[in-house]
Amino acid sequence: MRGLLNSAGRAWSALDDxxxxxxxRVAVTGLSRSGKTVFLTSxxxxxxxxxxxxxxxxxxxxRIDEGGKxxxxxxxxxxxxxxxxxxxxxxxxxFKMAATQPKWPARxxxxxxxxxxxxxxxxxxxxxxxxxLTGTPRLRLExxxxxGEWLLDLPMLDQSFSTWSxxxxxxxxxxxxxxxxxxxxxxxxxxxxxxxxxxxxIQRGHRLYKEALERCRAEYGLRYLxxxxxxxxxxxxxxxxxxxxxxxxxxxxxxxxxxxxxxxxRFDTYNxxxxxxxxxxxxKKFDRQxxxxxxxxxxxxxxxxxxDTEHALADIAACLAGGNAILPxxxxxxxxxxxxxxxxxxxxxxxxxxxxxxxxxxxxxHLAATHAPGDDSVSFHAAASVVSTTDGWADQPDGHREPVVxxxxxxxxxKRPYRVGNVPISRxxxxxxxxxxxxxxxxxxxxxxxxxANGIPHxxxxxxxxxxxxxxx
Ligand SMILES: Nc1nc2c(ncn2[C@@H]2O[C@H](COP(=O)(O)OP(=O)(O)O)[C@@H](O)[C@H]2O)c(=O)[nH]1
Ligand SMILES: [Mg+2]
Numbered sequence: 001m002r003g004l005l006n007s008a009g010r011a012w013s014a015l016d017d018x019x020x021x022x023x024x025r026v027a028v029t030g031l032s033r034s035g036k037t038v039f040l041t042s043x044x045x046x047x048x049x050x051x052x053x054x055x056x057x058x059x060x061x062x063r064i065d066e067g068g069k070x071x072x073x074x075x076x077x078x079x080x081x082x083x084x085x086x087x088x089x090x091x092x093x094x095f096k097m098a099a100t101q102p103k104w105p106a107r108x109x110x111x112x113x114x115x116x117x118x119x120x121x122x123x124x125x126x127x128x129x130x131x132x133l134t135g136t137p138r139l140r141l142e143x144x145x146x147x148g149e150w151l152l153d154l155p156m157l158d159q160s161f162s163t164w165s166x167x168x169x170x171x172x173x174x175x176x177x178x179x180x181x182x183x184x185x186x187x188x189x190x191x192x193x194x195x196x197x198x199x200x201x202i203q204r205g206h207r208l209y210k211e212a213l214e215r216c217r218a219e220y221g222l223r224y225l226x227x228x229x230x231x232x233x234x235x236x237x238x239x240x241x242x243x244x245x246x247x248x249x250x251x252x253x254x255x256x257x258x259x260x261x262x263x264x265x266r267f268d269t270y271n272x273x274x275x276x277x278x279x280x281x282x283x284k285k286f287d288r289q290x291x292x293x294x295x296x297x298x299x300x301x302x303x304x305x306x307x308d309t310e311h312a313l314a315d316i317a318a319c320l321a322g323g324n325a326i327l328p329x330x331x332x333x334x335x336x337x338x339x340x341x342x343x344x345x346x347x348x349x350x351x352x353x354x355x356x357x358x359x360x361x362x363x364x365x366h367l368a369a370t371h372a373p374g375d376d377s378v379s380f381h382a383a384a385s386v387v388s389t390t391d392g393w394a395d396q397p398d399g400h401r402e403p404v405v406x407x408x409x410x411x412x413x414x415k416r417p418y419r420v421g422n423v424p425i426s427r428x429x430x431x432x433x434x435x436x437x438x439x440x441x442x443x444x445x446x447x448x449x450x451x452x453a454n455g456i457p458h459x460x461x462x463x464x465x466x467x468x469x470x471x472x473x
Pocket of ligand 2: 109
């Protein structure tokens with residue numbers, strides 16, 4: 001019964017979108033370096049190549065063909081209109097990866113958008129006939145890229161400055177955060193928030209707090225860091241409302257003109273800004289969501305980093321797919337119908353380990369309690385946006401052979417075998433952590449055609465698309 005109602009509801013919303021010619025909004029998120037920019041670039045290149053007749057996304061092609069052969073007519077980029085959202089620079093990023101000395105695209109930390117149009121002949125069946133009647137055999141895909149760090153602000157937006165400060169300071173005093181934040185904690189211990197506000201002092205506190213967050217991330221691989229925009233500034237870097245930090249305040253409202261009053265005001269403005277510029281305006285309108293997870297990176301960074309990333313991801317997943325109970329009431333829920341969770345950079349491990357990688361990522365997001373297997377609103381994948389290695393074998397010192405991947409490290413010229421280690425299928429036991437933490441090697445991308453005519457070699461992007469938007473093609 002539920003299935004019946006669901007598909008009726010789905011048909012209705014699909015019909016509504018057709019009549020109103022509304023694009024399907026597919027958002028891509030993930031913590032920084034999880035692979036969002038590379039993922040979107042490869043996805044677009046492979047969709048455009050499929051539109052030109054290349055077999056770049058076989059699973060999606062198969063899904064389209066189920067409604068009749070040769071239905072896919074064309075896929076094109078929709079020219080930028082007068083959107084207020086920065087455009088995702090697809091051509092620029094492709095060009096960088098396709099250069100004779102290939103580079104990965106530069107770091108980006110803001111919302112970006114790009115739109116594709118898929119021209120698909122109507123299938124037989126009721127929806128297809130409606131499509132034929134309305135004369136719109138088109139599916140517009142609006143693709144958006146935004147930092148996952150922003151979602152970590154959601155719990156904070158409901159808190160008062162003093163509650164948030166108390167929680168944040170308590171967390172900062174735990175190891176290993178306390179090492180990264182030593183200078184800030186020393187500063188915070190001497191701050192009397194009831195004193196008259198001194199802007200130079202507050203700016204110093206802000207700078208020390210931001211440095212502490214950056215060190216937590218860069219040196220310890222920690223990820224549960226608030227506020228998210230302190231690490232992903234976007235364009236609003238220099239506005240004074242950003243200049244705050246967590247501080248012990250006395251109970252009750254701080255006296256006007258005090259340090260406590262100014263910090264509270266800035267904190268409240270930050271929250272209002274986050275709502276107005278992202279949650280109320282964009283986040284609420286997403287139809288489908290892709291969440292990228294650098295599971296291997298978290299594993300390599302050691303136990304504290306892994307567990308902190310897990311904490312951050314479980315929170316993000318709960319906001320996106322855990323039902324509305326977890327979301328602040330002012331948001332009024334999300335419109336997200338399907339979510340795909342993706343362990344990225346799966347080309348860092350040989351094929352034999354990729355199922356484990358998917359299972360580990362699934363374990364990390366803690367959705368087992370709310371989502372039964374078979375629920376098609378949530379899917380889990382291990383994928384590589386740009387396959388930069390080949391599978392192979394390498395002899396071990398003890399004589400036996402191990403599956404490895406062969407790749408060229410960025411900046412080197414020689415291919416070498418790499419073995420990241422075993423990938424567990426759930427949170428590793430205590431004795432897994434050897435204490436030897438390392439960074440995953442950055443490999444040189446493979447030769448790519450700068451016009452993207454043949455797409456980009458990937459692993460699993462087609463299955464992600466099929467699970468996420470297969471009901472709409
Ligand atoms: N080998 C490999 N490396 C990848 C892949 N995707 C991303 N990377 C690496 O991860 C880095 C971060 O990716 P990026 O898309 O910039 O992450 P973002 O911060 O989430 O946008 C890149 O510079 C690459 O070195 C992939 O599919 N394979
Ligand atoms: Mg990026």
